[in-house]
Amino acid sequence: xxxxxxxxxxxxxxxxxxxxxxxxxxxxxxxxxxxxxxxxxxxxxxxxxxxxxxxxxxxxxxxxxxxxxxxxxxxxxxxxxxxxxxxxxxxxxxxxxxxxxxxxxxxxxxxxxxxxxxxxxxxxxxxxxxxxxxxxxxxxxxxxxxxxxxxxxxxxxxxxxxxxxxxxxxxxxxxxxxxxxxxxxxxxxxxxxxxxxxxxxxxxxxxxxxxxxxxxxxxxxxxxxxxxxxxxxxxxxxxxxxxxxxxxxxxxxxxxxxxxxxxxxxxxxxxxxxxxxxxxxxxxxxxxxxxxxxxxxxxxxxxxxxxxxxxxxxxxxxxxxx
Numbered sequence: 001x002x003x004x005x006x007x008x009x010x011x012x013x014x015x016x017x018x019x020x021x022x023x024x025x026x027x028x029x030x031x032x033x034x035x036x037x038x039x040x041x042x043x044x045x046x047x048x049x050x051x052x053x054x055x056x057x058x059x060x061x062x063x064x065x066x067x068x069x070x071x072x073x074x075x076x077x078x079x080x081x082x083x084x085x086x087x088x089x090x091x092x093x094x095x096x097x098x099x100x101x102x103x104x105x106x107x108x109x110x111x112x113x114x115x116x117x118x119x120x121x122x123x124x125x126x127x128x129x130x131x132x133x134x135x136x137x138x139x140x141x142x143x144x145x146x147x148x149x150x151x152x153x154x155x156x157x158x159x160x161x162x163x164x165x166x167x168x169x170x171x172x173x174x175x176x177x178x179x180x181x182x183x184x185x186x187x188x189x190x191x192x193x194x195x196x197x198x199x200x201x202x203x204x205x206x207x208x209x210x211x212x213x214x215x216x217x218x219x220x221x222x223x224x225x226x227x228x229x230x231x232x233x234x235x236x237x238x239x240x241x242x243x244x245x246x247x248x249x250x251x252x253x254x255x256x257x258x259x260x261x262x263x264x265x266x267x268x269x270x271x272x273x274x275x276x277x278x279x280x281x282x283x284x285x286x287x288x289x290x291x292x293x294x295x296x297x298x299x300x301x302x303x304x305x306x307x308x309x310x311x312x313x314x315x316x317x318x319x320x321x322x
Contacts, residue, residue, distance in 0.1 A: 001185065002163050004136060009106060009167065009190045010208045010230075011044025012222040013081060014215025015052040017257050018066060019270040026062055028069050030270040034216065035073040037269055037302060042223040043215060045079040046070060047108060049095075051145065051171075052213045052257045055083065057276045063095060067102040072311050075103055085110030085140060089125060096133050107133060108169055108211075110140035111148050122150065123157045130162035137164055138190060142171040152180055159185065169194045169211050175201060182206040196248035200241035203229040213251050213260050214244065217267070217299060250293040253286050255279070262290055268301045 016038065019030035035046055048070040049055050049063050058066075071080045082099035084107050086092045096107060109129055111122060130137050139158075143149045150168075159165050170178055171194025178191050182205070191207040193199050199210050203226065215222045221240055228237035253259050258275070262282040265273035273281050282290060 001159060001166060001188065002136065004166060004188065004190075008079060009045070009081075009136065009138075009192075011226045012042075012210045012212075012215055012219065013045035013047045013079075013192065014038050014043055014219055014222070015047040015050035015083075015211055015213060016070060017213075017216055017261055017264065017270070018049075018053045018055075018058065019261075019272075020274040020276060022272060022274055024274075024276060026058075026065060027271055027274075028065070031066065031069055032073050034264070034269055035070050038215065038219045039074055039077050041219040043078060043219045044209065044223055044226065045081060045105075046074050047081045047083060047211050048104075050083040050108065050140070050169075050211065051110075051142065052216070052260065053083070054257065054276070054279065055086075057279065060091060060094060060098075064098045064102070067099050067104065071103045075311070079105040081106045081108055081138075083108040083110065083140065085112070087112050087114060089128065092129060093132055096129060100133055100135055104135060106136040106138065106166075108138045108140050110142065111146045111150060113146035113148070116147050119151055119154045122148070123154050126158045126165065127161045130158075130164050133164070135164065136166040137162070138167040138169060138192070139165070140169045140171070140194075142169075142194060144172070152177070152184060155181065156184070166190055167192070167208070170202070170207070171195050173198065175205065178202050178207055179205050196244070196251060199225065199244075199248075200229075200237055203237070204234065212248075213256055214247055216257075216260055216269075217263055218244065218247060218297065246293055247297050250290060253289055254282060258282050259286065259290055262287055263294055263299060266291070266294060266301070267299055 019027035021027045074080045082104040084095035141150050167190025169192040192211040193202045225240040
């Protein structure tokens, strides 16, 4: 495994949502505002086009636009990770190449979903992806959505042949798998927590950070939890865990990111609470419950700010693995 800088790919990396306009187009201005809000409020990095971003509802060109716009806001401020996985190896290659060209610092590639591939196919898929990029690569392990489970033996095979495979976003209710990975690959193996309820316990056994949807709403508390565990202040981290408990539950009052988008709209982070079918806005009952959660969590309308200006266009150089 390649050697990464000590503080690279550690801490809270919120998976930014994708705002839409009434006509279904991407709301780029709101997207840029969300990225800027998360960075200004303490996030250690940003994840673009993850599950919370609803990538399956977007075209390849739209996902690439998300990479370009998000990186334009965050480049030079925090590391920018792009999720480039798809059901198709060719689509994943196309997205991976586009993310690297846009200036991504690392990649997150989900296990191909719906088709339920065999472990030998998964291994070769990731080996091929790693050979196509110079960037650090992480696996996105989310069996509940992808319907495929990554085995430790498969990880061994991948890592033996792909030195730029550096970690995993683990969104599965299996704390033991986190322990086994770190025991197998060492403390430099990056494990990001993908389930809100497991944030504190998984950090305590060695996870490097969080990639949680709640980071869209309360980025400061998530980054503080990571920092508290890293400093050995488990009392403070545990307190934050309980402060976030109701908000963590609220994310799943309906299919993610329906509750997240409703709350971000109420906070003024996105212009409109629009969704692409078959996703739909929060029902009145869910909205009422979320209003109560927001009040108790102290989530208020974000102060108005000028949109983040686009940086002067320049050709991104080919990046070497960190």
